[in-house]
Amino acid sequence: MTALGILVQVMALLVVGAYIFVVADRLMVGTETGVRAALVYPVRRLSFLLLQPVTTTERPDFEAWILAPSLLFGLAAVGAVPIPLDAPSAGGDIPAGLVLFGAAMLIVLVAVYIFGWAPNSALPMIGGYRFAAMVLSVGIPFSLVVLTTAIPAESLSVGMIVEAQSNLWFVIEQPLGLPIYLVTAAAIAFWGPFDLPEGSDLAGGIAAEASGPRLATWRFARAALMVTLALMGQAVFLGGYLGPVLPGWLWTVIKTLILLVILASAGRTLARMRVQRFVWFGWVILLPLALVDVFLSGWIAL
């Protein structure tokens, strides 16, 4: 694929995926009177935010505040590059694509932290602190379960990992993988029961001082990040584009949507976890489970 082709593919996936994600989330809350209202919700919301001016606070860190939303979207896009749509080469086809994805996802910490830091305000700052504690706690289990899928495939290329699932999807071969992945992915996208940096107990946290196009970009970047995480989740655990009858790209889309709906519904039906309990959960529960996942998969592969 050419560089331009990859760019078009990634942008199309993220924009359409983000739109669907926002609609799905809207339906989950249960305020809308119908599907039609939910379908136009993102358009109405975006229109309003484009009309609203960007506010400022007393002596913010302007550069960081402008940079953070674009950085977050950029990371979501970089993370989506190595994911193949319908054949091993139908994506960035990077030999170490998994490493690129993992690196991009962990740098999300920087984007979120500076978005909390930049407005020079207390509640966003606390949101930033919280996210630092969160990513330090789940970064290792997240990376471990993603990298474990490379063991049976004997490759770090996402296309090769999908191909290695032609007999059995890794969601069955590595039963601990997908659950840990979904939990840690929701935390990295500060979503759902782990939306601590943006919690309602912080009046919106890192986004509390943001308005207008800045808030719109931030919300869009986060939705795009969710799409990237769902795309990778289906590629490495649900066999990506593999599937009968339907064309490969459609399987990718269907599986991505399933993961997005699971994440959206968890976000609206589960209570937000306290930050102390989350740190405990990351180190005491998720990390040992992720290690078990690595050892079991390694043992099976040998």
Next chain:
Amino acid sequence: MELKERLAHLAKTGDVPVFAVVGSGHRSPVRRLRLSDGINLVASPRHAAVLLVAGTLTEAATETVSRVHDQMAGPRVTVGWNHPEPSIVPLAENVVGGVPDVTAAIRQQFANVLTGTIPGEPPLLPNVDPVEWRGVGPYGHGGAGMTGGNPYGRPLPLRAPARDTLELDQLPITIGPWFAGFPPGLALRVLLQGDVVQGLEVDSTRFVSDGPGGVFERALREPTLIRDLEMDRARHHLEWMADALLICGVDRLALRADRLASTIEAGDVQRVDRLIASVRRSLLRPMTMRGVGVLPPDVDLTGLGPVARAAGVAEDARAAEDGYDDLGFTPVTHTAGDAWARFSQRAQETTQAIDLAGRAGNRLAFGSGAVEAPDGLHRAEGSRPADRFVAMLEVVLNGEEWGDLVTTIQSFDIDMESVSAPKDVP
């Protein structure tokens, strides 16, 4: 210009982001507003286009409400709701009426300000730094001495005593009186170290006027139908549960609790039970509330209602009433005394109240100078439970993480309308 008109046309049909400043007598109505189609109550003024000033506020609230107003990004418009004239801030419209009236007015003013029919409101306060800026360079770093020192931009952060061998900066901030996680009117001066509270002081200024007093205040003076009292209790607890669920990020269940509060009928216990089962499945207890907000053992719990009963004190003024005795009333209790025990306690008291209301017939409660209100024991003479909750905040919340502080304050159900006037205000 045309693009702007198109955007305005699209945006005005969407949800109206409203920031509500809640004055006396309007906690419950503003909660019911959450159910209104097309109204979205937001937690940060930055996200709002409409400022709703509901009910009566004191003169002292003028500055804080103006500050909230100026934080709104615009185009912005202020709508009053049963707000007495002269209003404390300029209003585009003052609605006298119920939830449907104010919903229509908010939608109309939102459309007006988006399409330019009325201009967006100018700021109410001058845009100046709260402290004179004396720094050199954009961050005050260019002066002489340590960290830019002299002349400095801002006072240096305070230094905290070492904790885990780390000496950290402390950040003094003021939160409230319109912070979405607190009862309206509660303002705290907090010393934060990271997200941990290292010092705390309650702002004694009254921002919310005395409440009109509902059915429970009336019951102090005259015989009242048990049915009315218990239905009011059930509604109050359900609305409180909706608040708790919103703060814990379970918006879907919060909406259900709000709907239940506005439609519940006497005897209809099953619907509440189903809601509580869903709350359990949301993992509210293990994720957010277990072990949070436990009171020290030396705190006197007498008369603190559900908070006391959640800690095992089986004390309830209803037990002394003949009418309740006929219905076989015995107080529900829990033992853990944490935020979950309080949630669970109020949930069970809700089903109990709906059951009692269904069976009460025309039985009366005679009060005799003491009534068990949803937030605790009210007496004809003397202070309300809110006073005691506010007084214990400084002791209970020190050392808590911010999220736990919010959960704990919410779990007390403090009604700032019934707090006694502070000593330092003439």
